[in-house]
Amino acid sequence: MGRVTLERPWIEFDLGKNMQVLSWAVNRPGFVTARRILWREVRNRDLPPELEVEEWFSSELSARGSQESVAFLTSRDVRHYCEARVEVGGICAHAVATVGLSNAERVGSRVDYSGRNWGTINVALHLSEGMTQPGLIEAMSIAVQARTAAVMEAAIALPIGVATGTGTDCLAIAAPAGATPYAGLHTAIGEAVGKAVYQAVHRGALDWKSTNSRRADHA
DSSP: OEEEEEEEEEEEEEEEEEEEEEEEOOOOOEEEEEEEEEEOHHHHGGGOOTTTTHHHHHHHHHHHOOTTTTTEOOOOGGOOEEEEEEEEEEEEEEEEEOOOOOEEOOOOOOOOOOOOOOOOOEEEEESSOBOOOHHHHHHHHHHHHHHHHHHHHHHEEEEEEEEOOETTTTTEEOOOBBBBOOTTSHHHHHHHHHHHHHHHHHHHHHHHHHHHHOOOGGO
């Protein structure tokens, strides 16, 4: 599976070879071909309101020769990243997550975070199974479901109920191109995806909850 390297403020998840990646990441969203998924740790002072964030981030990636990577921004201390590796029926899933919850939200509602700090949940998942694009989209839906379940079970209380995520979550899923068209909950792929993402995000959420107590400067 992939190899994770921590060089703060960066995390690099090397997938081992070029493969299809689906995400809504800041850098190279959508369906793309990439070998690496990156996280860049930032603080509020790094991103003043007048900054063109995408232009700044592109410059940061260019400086390390990583323009072709799928890349996230996170305010979570990247030293707190969590990994989970799962194998089900010969299918391997490797999830890497950074979990900050200072701007936690409950789906279907919005908290007013104006003038406050931000957190985010960023998850990257590497699958060993060769997938079609529709299959990868279904796998993404399982990964998002697992992330939501993990956050809910961490029991982050909001005035309108238990948090289901944050306002700035992002997820990237990578797999070789292949013929497998399905990844639902009744499949080995779906089980592997769900278990790996759930474990990584739940561990990260509990770590954030125990060490930060919603201190936004460490989200």
